[in-house]
Every structure is written in structure tokens, then in C-alpha cells.
Amino acid sequence: MHLNPYGEYAVQLAVELANRPPETTLELVERCKAASIVIDFEVTDDDLAQTLEMLSEWRLIADNTDPETRAKHVNAMLEEASAYPRMTNHVGYGWHLHYRDDQQSLAGVLKALVSVGTALHLVGRGMHRLGRCALEECDNLYADISRNGRQRYCSPRCANRDAVRRHRAR
Known part of the structure; x- marks a missing residue:
């Protein structure tokens, strides 16, 4: 049984694609299949x-920390991308919900997946759960899936680098 393919995994895919955008169509397909x-x-x-354009739209959501502005951007993306939820077992992997029309392009599928996943992530975990890495020289985005909701870095590596820097500064 698939509970919700649009939540955590969708927003993590958006982060991964936004931080390291695919350079070719083949690379996009391979990374989507890997996900x-x-x-x-x-x-x-x-x-x-179209996927690169969608990622630019999604970065606006991640970069805005004001909940109202963030919600406005998510809602605009949802309006463009999603359809009424429907049950499907389209490839025999088990019944699950789709928030998109059938027979879309890959870019359309990704936009629906990312917009619905981001909305579910923010309303389910908190409107503050997207951001940019706090390490000064890092520009990566992150989706906070931590238990306490206080993630500030894109990776343990960046968190450790900043902690070492703070320690040495003392």
C-alpha cells in the first residue's frame, strides 16, 4: 500500500534537483527513475x-520565509499543476492517489508531484521547514524532516564545518 508518494520524498526530490539541476534530458529521466x-x-x-523553469518557481517557495508569501507561491504552483485527486493502480504497484491528470509530460508530472509534496510538507511539518543552508559559503536548499524542526544546514557536513569554525573562533 502506498500511503503518500507526494510528501517527504517529493520535497526531497525537489531539493535535490534544485541544488544540482539536471543538464540533459537523459540525466533528468535517470534521476527521476532513481527516485x-x-x-x-x-x-x-x-x-x-519546463522542469528547470518549475525549479525556479519552487526556489521562490523555499527562499521565502514569510508563511503568507510562501503559501501564495505554493498555491499558485498547485493551481497550475494539480488536478482533483484520483485513485490509480496504473502500473500495478498498488493503489495510490494522483494529484495530476493522466497522460502528462514528465515536467507536468514533476510540477504536480513537487507542488503537492511541498504543500503537504509545509502544512504537515510546519511552514518553516524549507530553507537555505546556514553555512555562509553554501547556497544549497534543504527540506527539514528532522524530529525537532530546527534544521539549519543542508547536510551534516555543513553543520560540522560551521561548528568547527565557531569552535576555532572561540
Whole structure:
């Protein structure tokens, strides 16, 4: 049984793609397949361009810390990308919900997945659970999935580097 493929995994995929955007259509497809996205339709070079555009929109959500502004951007993305929820067992992997129309492009699937996943992440975990790494020289985004909701770094490596720097400064 699939509980919700649009939550944590979707927002983590958005972070991963935003931090290291795919350079080719083939790379986009491979990374989507590695994230367990079923691609049972034709993919074109337009999908790469549209996905990169969607990631720019999504960065606005991640970079805005004001909850009202963040919600406005998420709602705009949801309006463009998602459809009424529907049950599907389209590839025999088990019944689950889709928040997108059938027969979309890869870019359309990703936009629906990322927008719904981001909305679920923010309302389920807290509106503050997206951000940029606190390490001065790092520009990566992160989705906070920690228990306490206080993540400030994109990775343990950046957190450790900053802790060592603070320690040496004392």
C-alpha cells in the first residue's frame, strides 16, 4: 500500500534537483527513475526546459520565509499543476492517489508531484521547514524532516564545518 508518494520524498526530490539541476534530458529521466518515478510516456527536451523553469518557481517557495508569501507561491504552483485527486493502480504497484491528470509530460508530472509534496510538507511539518543552508559559503536548499524542526544546514557536513569554525573562533 502506498500511503503518500507526494510528501517527504517529493520535497526531497525537489531539493535535490534544485541544488544540482539536471543538464540533459537523459540525466533528468535517470534521476527521476532513481527516485522511483514511473515514466510510462514519451519524454522530450521540452521536459528539461519546463522542469528547470518549475525549479525556479519552487526556489521562490523555499527562499521565502514569510508563511503568507510562501503559501501564495505554493498555491499558485498547485493551481497550475494539480488536478482533483484520483485513485490509480496504473502500473500495478498498488493503489495510490494522483494529484495530476493522466497522460502528462514528465515536467507536468514533476510540477504536480513537487507542488503537492511541498504543500503537504509545509502544512504537515510546519511552514518553516524549507530553507537555505546556514553555512555562509553554501547556497544549497534543504527540506527539514528532522524530529525537532530546527534544521539549519543542508547536510551534516555543513553543520560540522560551521561548528568547527565557531569552535576555532572561540
